[in-house]
Structures are given as C-alpha cells and as structure tokens.
Amino acid sequence: MTLQGSLSHEAYCAQIVDETTKFRAILRDAELSATVPTCPDWTLADLARHLGGAHRWVAALVATRAATDIDEADIPEGDGPGTDDAAALDAWLADGAEQAVAALREAGPDAGVWTWAPVRRAGFWAxxxxxxxxxxxxDAARTAGVAFDVPPEVAADCLEEWLQLCALPLATEHRAEAAAQLFGPGRSLHLHATDTPPELNAEWLLDLTGDRLAHRRTHEKATVAVRGPLTDLLTVxxxxxxxxxGRVEVLGERVVFDRWLEWASFG
Structure with a gap:
C-alpha cells in the first residue's frame, strides 16, 4: 500500500495554508457557539480547536522525526487559547498551520516519521x-451556511486518499460488523464526478466482492452508482x-451505498 498522492509535497504544504486561511475566514463571520451539524458533539469553536490541535500535533511529530506517537496532551498550546475569543482563536489557527507547514517543508516528503498508517514518511502527513x-x-461552511468548493485536483485527491485509507486492513478490522454487511459477491459501487475534464479521471469503481475494498479509477457499471459534481460527491x-x-444521483441498489456510508467512517 503506497498511499500515493497526485500532488507535489510543496503543493500539499501550500494547500494546508490556503485551506486554513479559508477556514479562518468562515469563523470570522460565524457564531462560534453554533453546533456543527456534521459533528454534533462540537461547537464551531470546538471544531477550530480540533483542527488547530491536529496541525500542532503533526508539526511536533514531523519536526522531531518522532518514531512513536506523541500524546496530544504534551503538545504546547495544543488545546488552543484559554477562551473562545475570536481574535485569539484566529491567530492560534494561523500559527498552527504555519508550524505544520514549516516542519513539513523542512523535512521533505521522504523523512521518516511515525504515522498510524503503513507509510511512515512526512509526505503522508502533508x-x-x-x-x-x-x-x-x-464542516465549518455548512455550520455557517456559506458556500463550499475545492479545486478539482485537490477534491479528486481527497476522495482518492479516502478510498486508499478505506482499503487498509485496519479499516475492515475496525468496523468488522458493518464490513460483514457491506462486502460480498456481486457488490460494487461506481462514483462519477459529472463536472470535471476527462484528464482528471474523476471516476472510481469500488469492488466490494472480497473481504476488503479494492478500487480503481475507471468508468464501469456497478451495483450502485453515485453521480454528481465533484465537490458534492466528495462531501457525500x-x-x-x-x-x-438533491446534489447527487444514486442509481441502482441503494442499500449497498447506504451500507458503504455506514462502514466508511473514521469513527
């Protein structure tokens, strides 16, 4: 398993800064106490602290070339500012992203570092x-009721990475009961972005006939197909x-797709 991405290491680093900048812009005009519909245990401020904490955790892992995990409780300022003051939270988010990117750029993609995946390189974290x-x-855009879109090459790589992670053995082991409902003979899923140029090859065939996910970029008939704009496909x-x-079409055996959504989760 290579977990190979389609962007350069520098492109990922630049995108982290750009995405964090856009995230911060949403927060500036939003109510930080609002509940995040897609993460209902969190407020928008909690979501910001989670993201900023993740950036600092990765910065520490990469900067120290950690051979084992680092407890997030040991990360300086990992929990964020002492209050939900908007200006303080904004500055903390910006600084955390810069720390992560500085560490990643200094390390380069091939530096050895602990990850929770089979690939133990800094490039994984970028x-x-x-x-x-x-x-x-x-999550933040939906909470604030503002538009969300992603550059097509980033969205396609984001979806591809998700499928690569779902193909890891630990994914099936983690949710064994749901996996038993999902995988089996004659089951497949086709994802088709309808608004991208052919050269992006934003179509995926998910083979669910074995005991774990196999996938490839192709246009091919499947048990169920999901079609729509790439950003909508990604968020679904x-x-x-x-x-x-109403943003995507689900064609075919809907129960297979519903089982996929139940199984394919970080939770």
Whole structure:
C-alpha cells in the first residue's frame, strides 16, 4: 500500500495554508457557539480547536522525526487559547498551520516519521493534513451556511486518499460488523464526478466482492452508482452532505451505498 498522492509535497504544504486561511475566514463571520451539524458533539469553536490541535500535533511529530506517537496532551498550546475569543482563536489557527507547514517543508516528503498508517514518511502527513483541513472547512461552511468548493485536483485527491485509507486492513478490522454487511459477491459501487475534464479521471469503481475494498479509477457499471459534481460527491462520500440532498444521483441498489456510508467512517 503506497498511499500515493497526485500532488507535489510543496503543493500539499501550500494547500494546508490556503485551506486554513479559508477556514479562518468562515469563523470570522460565524457564531462560534453554533453546533456543527456534521459533528454534533462540537461547537464551531470546538471544531477550530480540533483542527488547530491536529496541525500542532503533526508539526511536533514531523519536526522531531518522532518514531512513536506523541500524546496530544504534551503538545504546547495544543488545546488552543484559554477562551473562545475570536481574535485569539484566529491567530492560534494561523500559527498552527504555519508550524505544520514549516516542519513539513523542512523535512521533505521522504523523512521518516511515525504515522498510524503503513507509510511512515512526512509526505503522508502533508497529504493527510491537507484533506483533514478541506473536510473540516466543509464542516465549518455548512455550520455557517456559506458556500463550499475545492479545486478539482485537490477534491479528486481527497476522495482518492479516502478510498486508499478505506482499503487498509485496519479499516475492515475496525468496523468488522458493518464490513460483514457491506462486502460480498456481486457488490460494487461506481462514483462519477459529472463536472470535471476527462484528464482528471474523476471516476472510481469500488469492488466490494472480497473481504476488503479494492478500487480503481475507471468508468464501469456497478451495483450502485453515485453521480454528481465533484465537490458534492466528495462531501457525500465523507458524510458531510446527505445523499438525498438533491446534489447527487444514486442509481441502482441503494442499500449497498447506504451500507458503504455506514462502514466508511473514521469513527
């Protein structure tokens, strides 16, 4: 398993800063005490602290070339400012992203560092933090009721990374009961972005016939197909938008897609 991304290390680093800047812009005009619909145990301020804490955690892992995990409780300022003052939270978020990017740029993509995945390189964290920030910006945008879109090449890589992570053995082991309902003979899922140029190849065939996910970029018939604009496809697959929102079409055996959504989760 390579967990190979389609962007350069520098492109990921630049995107982390850009996505964090957009995330911060949403927070400036939003009510920080608002509940995040896609993470209902969190307020918008909690979401910001989670994201900023993740940036600082990765900065510490990469800067120290950690061979094992670092307890997030040991990260300086990892919990954020002492209050939910908007200006303090904004500055803390900006600083955390800069710390992560500075560490990643200094290390380069091939530096050895602990990760929770089979690939133990700094490049894993550049890609992972890019997409962590993308998806949490989607959370913030939905909470604040503002538009959300992502550059197509970033959205396609974000979806591809999610499928690569879902293909790891630990994904099936983590949710064994849901996996037993999802995987089996004659089951497949086709994801089709309808608004991208052919060269982006934003179509995926998810083979669910074995005991774990296999996928490839292709146009191919499947048990169930999900079609729509790439950003909407991404947010539906990440469960940041309901499949019944009207933004995507679900064609075929809907129960297979519903089981996929139940299984494919970080939770």
């Amino acid at each position: 890609r992972r933090m890019t997409h962590e920030t993308v998806i949490h910006r989607a 697959i990440y469960r940041r938008q309901p499949a019944d929102s």
